[in-house]
Amino acid sequence: MIPKYKLIYQDIKENIQSGKYPQNEFLPSENELTKTYHCSRNTLRNALSILATEGVIQPIHGKGVRVIFPPEVEHPNFIYHGIGQFDEALEEDEVALKKFVNVFSELYINEEISKLTTFPINTPIYYVERVRYMDEKPVILHRSYFRQDIAVGLTKRISEASIYNYLKEELKQTIGVTKRTIFVEKATKLDSDLLELEEYDCVVVVVNRTYNGEGIMFEFTESRHNPAYFVYSD
Amino acid sequence: MIPKYKLIYQDIKENIQSGKYPQNEFLPSENELTKTYHCSRNTLRNALSILATEGVIQPIHGKGVRVIFPPEVEHPNFIYHGIGQFDEALEEDEVALKKFVNVFSELYINEEISKLTTFPINTPIYYVERVRYMDEKPVILHRSYFRQDIAVGLTKRISEASIYNYLKEELKQTIGVTKRTIFVEKATKLDSDLLELEEYDCVVVVVNRTYNGEGIMFEFTESRHNPAYFVYSD
């Protein structure tokens, strides 16, 4: 049962994307919208608040609610957009995507890795190292640490398919927040080899910490990107 | 008059930061909190929803609301954190910050710049080019385009102080959403010279589009960062 406010949210969003509610124009007033959706003002405002935090609309006190969904910007080097839930996000796309699992191992967190990941020392971990390919070119090197007590039964085979699908479908885990940090590092020899870096001598490092639906951090991933194919939007 | 839900939001956040509500523990139940704050459940949930979208807490249906405020992560190359409202964010800090205005000019948007900024052709613009220094080293080259009809009366002198202070204090403009895109480009000769790039042959480009409180995009800024000093957290 999808709640009413989510349906309203989706409908308004589609109407914005389709152009029924154009850029820089105002939406119909909240009073009108409650009539068209046969709902209370609270429910409608619940839907609107999601769009507002997404940055799709901007309510202006006493005036109305303006649409500020911006046109997508093109980049000369645009290829990869969106980070983190790479699997789900792009599985549908028609791009030639592949991944290759270099390393799959089980280990216990030692002091050094604890410092990096903030997992407590001696936590049992699945360590997965994967390379992402796009159009036959390696673009990202992922180094992931999953808590064994949450990603129970993870295998190399599953890592080659979709870890997130496994977590959600098999383990019924819900995925919560992801916290992200981005910076640049000089490329190591390993980076250069695995990512076939040519024009760049550095990599973009994206660190993701993912929490499950219970607020437990269960994944730490360091993704090393070929700068030529890196684009991030918030 | 600060609304009640914001006071509650601030109070809970402070209690989390002070450790009164510890990491990975649950907050008191919504019912209890409504009693301590003498408010309705709606008002309290309004406050909680802000904390949830900030990623500070995570509500779990039927169980409680968990604190997931994570410890700040250190970077070996950590210096600069936070982008965009650089002025306000760091003016208080004790770091040796300076900026130097290279170019200040008035111009009309032409076809090429319109493509870049999405401002309509012939829009009157203030163009500002600034270099950011930190501890005497140049770290960021900013190229900003401000709509003249919104940033009325902007001058070179103001740009050397704080443009945002001017917008807010003098022009009584309210600042709305900022949309951001990050990617990497090969450094130009100009980048290398102005930013004194040494170990890197590239720059991190952060594109900011800033909207005012009315939902009008009035600023487009392309910030070219020295990768050695670039760290971004979301």
Add this chain to the structure above:
DNA sequence: TGGTATTTGTCCGTATGTATC
């Protein structure tokens, strides 16, 4: 200048649904 209607912002109380223990 001022008053009125419109529109969003804040706040309350209540009822019911659903997940967890």
Add this chain to the structure above:
DNA sequence: GGATACATACGGACAAATACC
């Protein structure tokens, strides 16, 4: 099943900003 806790939804009231006459 019952108690607790969060999620959804309704309706009403008043405040504050804006627009318009």
